[in-house]
Amino acid sequence: MSETVRRTAAELAEALAAGDVTSTDLTEAHLDRIEAVDGAVHAFLHVDRDGALAQAAESDARRSRGEARGVLDGVPIAVKDVLTTRGLPTTCGSRILEGWVPPYDATVVTRLRDAGLPILGKTNMDEFAMGSSTEHSAYGPTRNPWDLDRIPGGSGGGSAAAVAAFEAPLAIGTDTGGSIRQPGAVTGTVGVKPTYGGVSRYGLVALANSLDQAGPVTRTVLDAAMLHDVIGGHDPRDSTSIQQEWPSFTEAARAGAAGDMTGVRVGVITELAGDGWQRGVMARFDESVELLVRAGAEVVEVSCPSFVHALATYYLILPAEASSNLAKFDAMRYGLRVVPEGDPSAEEVMRATRDAGFGDEVKRRIILGTYALSSGYYDAYYGQAQKIRTLISRDFDAAFAQVDVLVSPTAPTTAFRLGEKLDDPMAMYLNDLATIPANLAGVPGISIPNGLAEEDGLPSGFQVLAPALADDRVYRVGAALEALHTAAWGGPLLDKAPELAGAATPEGSR
């Protein structure tokens, strides 16, 4: 493997600034890596070789004129296929959008382009971000680079696998109930869900608009912070975008990397442990907490009693919002149109198109949402779920009155085998147990790799949650724990991942 692709985005940015490498070199290195390994991993739905190289050449020209647009100018990135990209296909992992080329860019994509990051391609995902394994993609699953027979998490398994397999130094994900953080946990990578409203949702094809949030998918906390600084901030095109100045997350990550946690109050969430949590995941979690204590953190246990209802609440609110959002796929203005025989009406065309264009999980959730919103059930289901959402926010408020950050394992288990939970929706949903409360309350969260579970040798993740607007804390604490772990391991966790077959490059190439 080329050494270039193993370097972090921060290192690549430094090398670009020093003139040691060009954006064209490193964009080509990543495109070559994609060519070598993506047949096995299937992280990408679309690779834009020509576009990425053209953007890289522009970046190099800017830099040679002394006009680099920012530190990440020239560092390539992969984008989850749920964000619209002008001129590049955007499918959301669905047949209903097969071949659709949006006429506009999502704000996140505009900001990436403005900052000069070449876009390598679009990454695979569960259809419309519904799932925890990327197996619900209409274009076939992504495989976990640690074990190709296992899931890479979901819905953003493509973005997580792309950075884990060194196909991209950076990626964008979206997190509605854990779709950035859970894939991070099971692939040994870093993922951040910002505060709701911290990153624009304009051009993010909505799953559940009160929960969705785009964020960084990377291999290090510093890289995530640098990317967050590029994509975050107020956008007048998103009415839920928060209008305020944000602190530098890069600085927060750099400060945290010193590893000093003196005076930081850390709360371990009582409800996110116990039965159903894998032994090795809990062992790694306890070890991470111990590292924080030794670094000076003050650790206490904090109870958030309403969290036990978070999963049920989420699986009412999400389908309700999703069933409304997906009503726009009506076969009239864009996307698939299936015309039954005879002289069908518009409604018959709609029904046939939505049957052919949506997969199983999407149908399940649309019907569930339709049920939860129907008269007679609205109060018992959707109304009740919205009230419990209030209780969950109150639990967070009470907890953050006592501690600066809350911590838990990111996911209850390591990566399971492909196919294992495909026909058992409830078993699949349980993967999001620890990540969902943050979406319901809008608070920011990070998952960082914290070791391998003894019983299967697969990565586990450590989640840090902070109060709304205090995203800098997840970077500070995340960077500290990452530094402590990396020192103990003698290098990044991904050094322990197996070499991917077919990935060998000739001696001396690059």
Added chain:
Amino acid sequence: MPEISRDEVAHLAMLARIDLSDAELDHLAPQLSVILDSVASINGVAGDDVPPTSHAIPLTNVFREDVVVPGLTAEEALSGAPAVEDQRFSVPRILGEEA
């Protein structure tokens, strides 16, 4: 907890404008019952005194500056349409056959 019947799923599918085949109804109806059974646990958890939350970070009266910004051209807006006629979306007939 009320079971969700196959007929109810068929009705909901009609409301959601999805043509489900018999095989799909057989497959989905029992799965939906299991999911509904699990989410029904929230019944009665929050009392009448708890206000509902629709957005966790509420904002009110959000306006943008009242300035003209370019939108999509007609050509761009129609670029993904399944059928186009005279610079318009071309759609199947809206009314029933008896109309």
